[in-house]
Amino acid sequence: MSAPIISLEGLTSTTSFDQLLATAKSGGCASSTCGLSGKPDDINPAVWDKIKDHPCFSEEAHHYFARMHVAVAPACNVQCNYCNRKYDCANESRPGVVSEKLTPDQALRKVIAVANEVPQLSVLGIAGPGDACYDWKKTKATFDRVAREIPDIKLCISTNGLALPDHVAELADMNVDHVTITINMVDPEVGAKIYPWIFYDHRRHTGIEAARILHERQRLGLEMLTARGILTKINSVMIPGVNDEHLIEVNRWVKERGAFLHNVMPLISDPAHGTHFGLTRQRGPNAMEIKTLQDRLEGGAKLMRHCRQCRADAVGLLGEDRGQEFTLDSIPGEVTYDPSRREAYQEVVAHERLDHVAARSEAIGMVKAAGSGKVLLVAVATRGGGRVNEHFGHAKEFQVYEASPRGISLVGHRKVEQYCLGGRGENDTLDGVIAALEGIDIVLCAKIGDCPKDQLAEAGIRAIDAYGHDYIETAIGALYAAKFGIQPRAATA
Ligand code: CLF
Ligand code: SF4
Numbered sequence: 083m084s085a086p087i088i089s090l091e092g093l094t095s096t097t098s099f100d101q102l103l104a105t106a107k108s109g110g111c112a113s114s115t116c117g118l119s120g121k122p123d124d125i126n127p128a129v130w131d132k133i134k135d136h137p138c139f140s141e142e143a144h145h146y147f148a149r150m151h152v153a154v155a156p157a158c159n160v161q162c163n164y165c166n167r168k169y170d171c172a173n174e175s176r177p178g179v180v181s182e183k184l185t186p187d188q189a190l191r192k193v194i195a196v197a198n199e200v201p202q203l204s205v206l207g208i209a210g211p212g213d214a215c216y217d218w219k220k221t222k223a224t225f226d227r228v229a230r231e232i233p234d235i236k237l238c239i240s241t242n243g244l245a246l247p248d249h250v251a252e253l254a255d256m257n258v259d260h261v262t263i264t265i266n267m268v269d270p271e272v273g274a275k276i277y278p279w280i281f282y283d284h285r286r287h288t289g290i291e292a293a294r295i296l297h298e299r300q301r302l303g304l305e306m307l308t309a310r311g312i313l314t315k316i317n318s319v320m321i322p323g324v325n326d327e328h329l330i331e332v333n334r335w336v337k338e339r340g341a342f343l344h345n346v347m348p349l350i351s352d353p354a355h356g357t358h359f360g361l362t363r364q365r366g367p368n369a370m371e372i373k374t375l376q377d378r379l380e381g382g383a384k385l386m387r388h389c390r391q392c393r394a395d396a397v398g399l400l401g402e403d404r405g406q407e408f409t410l411d412s413i414p415g416e417v418t419y420d421p422s423r424r425e426a427y428q429e430v431v432a433h434e435r436l437d438h439v440a441a442r443s444e445a446i447g448m449v450k451a452a453g454s455g456k457v458l459l460v461a462v463a464t465r466g467g468g469r470v471n472e473h474f475g476h477a478k479e480f481q482v483y484e485a486s487p488r489g490i491s492l493v494g495h496r497k498v499e500q501y502c503l504g505g506r507g508e509n510d511t512l513d514g515v516i517a518a519l520e521g522i523d524i525v526l527c528a529k530i531g532d533c534p535k536d537q538l539a540e541a542g543i544r545a546i547d548a549y550g551h552d553y554i555e556t557a558i559g560a561l562y563a564a565k566f567g568i569q570p571r572a573a574t575a
Pocket of ligand 1: 151238262
C-alpha cells in the first residue's frame with residue numbers, strides 16, 4: 083500500500099495543522115472523485131453524500147470528522163428513569179455532567195469559534211440538555227442563525243420523539259438530514275418500567291397510558307421522517323432485565339419503518355446521579371453484554387457501534403471532548419467565520435480516505451484469504467485518522483475491532499483512565515485498564531513500555547507496538563493472517 087499523500091497526524095495541534103494547510107494549498111485536490119471517496123459498495127450515492135462527513139452516521143467518517151453540540155434546549159416533556167434533570171439528557175449524553183446553557187445567539191458565537199479552530203468540524207447537533215423538539219423555538223432559532231453563517235455545516239438533532247411529529251415539516255425545510263430518536267420500547271408494558279410520566283397535550287400522563295402515547299408519537303415521527311428521506315438513527319438504552327431482550331423486537335420494528343441506524347447504548351446508572359435507576363441499583367450492562375446483544379442484532383437494522391455517549395456540549399472527534407476549550411467566557415464577543423481551515427482539511431481528508439479505503443480493502447482480503455473461522459478481538463489506541471497512533475499510556479479509550487471470516491469491523495470501544503501521567507505509569511490505573519480490556523486478544527498502540535506489556539501478557543493480552551502509525555485495518559489484517567493463515571505481504575501502509 084502506498085504511503086499517505088499527506089499525514090493527518092497531530093491534527094489537534096495548531097502547528098501541525100498549519101503545516102498541513104500549507105501542503106494542501108500547494109498541492110490542492112487532484113481527484114475528481116472527492117465527493118465519493120470512501121463510499122462503501124452497499125450505500126447509494128445520495129445517502130453517502132449525506133453521511134460521508136457525519137461522524138455518527140458513518141463509522142468511517144468518525145475517524146476524520148467532528149461534531150459539536152450546543153446546549154440550547156433545557157426543557158423536557160418526558161421523565162426517563164435513567165435521567166436526573168440536574169444533568170444533561172441521558173438519551174444522548176453521559177449522566178453526571180452538566181452543560182453551560184446557551185441562548186441561540188451565544189450558541190452561534192460558539193459554533194463560529196469552534197469552526198475557526200477545529201477544522202474537522204462537520205456537524206452541529208442539538209442533544210439537550212432537555213429535548214430539542216420540545217424546546218423547539220430555541221432549537222430552530224439556533225439552526226437558523228448557524229445555517230446563515232456556515233451554510234455547509236450539517237444540522238442534527240436528538241429527541242425523545244414525543245414532540246417530533248409537530249416539527250418534521252420544519253426540519254425538512256431547514257435541510258436537517260439527520261435525526262436521532264430514542265426508542266427504548268415498542269411495548270407500552272415495557273415502557274411503563276422506563277417512563278414514570280410524560281407531558282403531552284397540556285397534561286401529565288402516567289403508567290402504560292404514558293408509554294402508549296410516547297410509542298405512538300415515536301412511530302408517527304419515524305414514519306414522517308422516512309417519508310421525507312430524512313435519515314434517522316434510533317438510540318436505545320439497554321437496561322438489563324427491563325428491555326434487553328425486547329430490543330431485538332425494537333430493532334426489527336425500527337427497520338420496518340425505515341430507520342437508517344440503530345444504536346444500542348449501555349445504561350449508565352450510579353446512585354450518585356440521583357436517578358430512579360441509580361437509586362434502585364438497576365445495573366447497566368458490561369462491555370461484553372452490549373457486544374453480545376449487538377451481535378445478535380446483526381442482520382437487522384444496521385448498527386452503530388462507535389457511539390461515545392457524549393455530552394450535550396461536546397466538541398471534537400467522538401473519542402475526545404474539547405468542550406472545556408470553548409466555554410463562553412473564553413470566546414470573544416465578536417467572532418467572524420473563516421472557512422479556510424475547514425476547506426483545506428476537507429481536501430486533505432479526501433486524499434487520505436481514498437488511500438485508507440484501498441488499504442482496508444487489502445487488509446480485509448488478507449483476513450478472508452486466511453480461510454480461518456477464528457475471531458480476533460483487537461483493542462486499538464488511536465488519536466484519529468484511522469491509524470494506530472496513540473501511546474498505550476496516553477490512551478483514554480481503545481477502539482475495539484473484530485477480525486473474523488466476515489472481515490474487519492469496529493465493534494465498540496472501552497473507556498479507560500489514562501495510565502501514564504507526568505511520564506510515569508500508575509499500577510492501580512493499569513489494573514483498571516486491564517480489567518476494562520476483558521475479552522481482548524491483542525492491544526495495538528504506537529508505543530508501550532515493558533512493564534505494562536508484561537502485565538498485559540500475564541492477563542493473557544498481547545500488546546504490540548510494531549505497527550505504529552499504520553492504518554488500523556492494515557495492522558489487524560497482517561496480525562490475523564500471521565496468526566491464522568497466510569503470511570502478510572506487507573506489514574506497513
Ligand atoms: Fe450529536 Fe447525536 Fe447528532 Fe451525533 S452525537 S445529535 S447524532 S451529532 Fe453521536 Fe454522541 Fe453517540 Fe450521539 S457519539 S451520543 S450518536
Ligand atoms: Fe432526561 Fe432526556 Fe429523558 Fe428528558 S428525554 S427525561 S432530558 S433523558
